[in-house]
Amino acid sequence: MGASASVRAEGDRPLPAGPLLVVEHLTARRGGRTVLEDVSFEVPTGTTVAIVGPNGGGKTTLLRALLGRVAVTGRIRWSGAVRVGYVPQKLIDVDIPVSVEEFLGMKCPGSYASCLATVGLPAAILSEPLSALSGGELQRVLIAWAIVDRPALLLFDEPLSNVDVGSQEAVVDALARVRSDLGITILFVTHDLHGLRHFADRVLVLDRTVRFEGTVAELRADRARTAELFGLRPAHDPPAPPTPGGGR
């Protein structure tokens, strides 16, 4: 378990020493079903970690457990008093008369110009109601909300799931600035690593339990392991005959 400080991410960006977060033997149950089982990993300070896995694999539950919103057994250790920013996958309702400025002010009163600049949005958007924003704009406003009080860690559930293809680059770009300009450690969840593959230093494959932990390069280098983890057939293989029950 865990990443050592000597690990280098794709792109040769050195990982700062010391974990910001250590999760040990985390187990969570919901409705009589084990959603997370003996999950252990570390998030080194200053890194970007992707949690990838199939739907129902416990990714969102893990983020909610880190927020203290899910009853778990095991240990979650932080390096001191860590301020956490969070962007959820789904919002209950944004069709309400709340301007962007009011929304940001619900977390931290003050000036939001630099915060919006980081996520690539103009200051003029402050007077817009949330309901008038496009999916990409809303996602970037949510990032701005999460970072407005300068957290040490940003938890992001499915950064690209509610964003059309044309806006995905802007969202990834905003996250890249959060990392480079503010030095915020990022832990994000995705079911599709494709759009964010250049962005993660490390990858954690989660399917109820941790199935793989390493860099994207390590994951990609081991094609057999990748195929096993994701239930994929290598592109050059002939089609496999159908099996009863199929799947993984």
Next chain:
Amino acid sequence: MTALPWYGLLTAAAVGLSAGYVGSLMVLRRMALVGDALSHVALPGLAVGLLLGFNPYVGAFAFVLAAAFVTWIIERSTQLTVDAVVGVLFVLALAVGVLLTPEPDLLEALFGSPASVGPGGLVDGLAVTLVAVLATRAIYRPMVLSVISEDLAASAGVRVAAVSLAYLTLVSLVVAVGVQVVGTLLVGALVIVPAAAAKLLGTNLRRFATLSAILGLGSAAGGTALSVPIDVPAGPLVVLLGVAAFAIAWVAFALLRRRAEGPTGPRTDRDAPAAPSVLPRPGPAAPTVRPGGQAP
């Protein structure tokens, strides 16, 4: 000409203001019908007060608060939706209330009577308004965050369940005082209609909440004042004025939307002027989680 019931009129204005303000959160939470149904639960509380000889509005408050608390518990501990729970409570309360309420008092309990409000009722109304407005103001932002996403609110340190319970207590307070003006059948309208109208015209939270409070005050005071010269119960007039405001807001909303939509091109993201991409150049694809599929 009959003199205006000044105590009742001022109480109606105060209750209308607080109901409009508190109700704005009810509409944001999409609990408008819940608010309406909860108000009917005041009836058996009034009845118990009348039968046992204590302040019937204290009974109303106790019953509405108990119903709100039961709703809150069931909502958080079962898969039942709130409207289903409140639907059961509503019919139960109405049935029990009509059976228990002494017949001479039933009409006043159902439709209210501002003319019977005395100095004590006015003081109660003003005190409740002060408490309700100040407390609602204190929990307004946490409540709105919870409406957007409970997890989002929790990540900002909001104690979602506690704030929700505090809010339901405030609703109970306002409803209990409001029944003396418009009665148990119509007090729900005082909570919902002004907020529904304000939501049509509100582009930000401050404007929405303020407009909702003003419309609540206007419809409650206006309905009560008009009830004297035309000699009809105040409750229905209060509701009719509120619905008239809603209709006007609806027309204004439609006109504003038509003007805003206009002949424009396709909707695109608004980006900051200097926002160059800092993404690395694309390379080979990483795997997509698609069980059983072909590697992309």
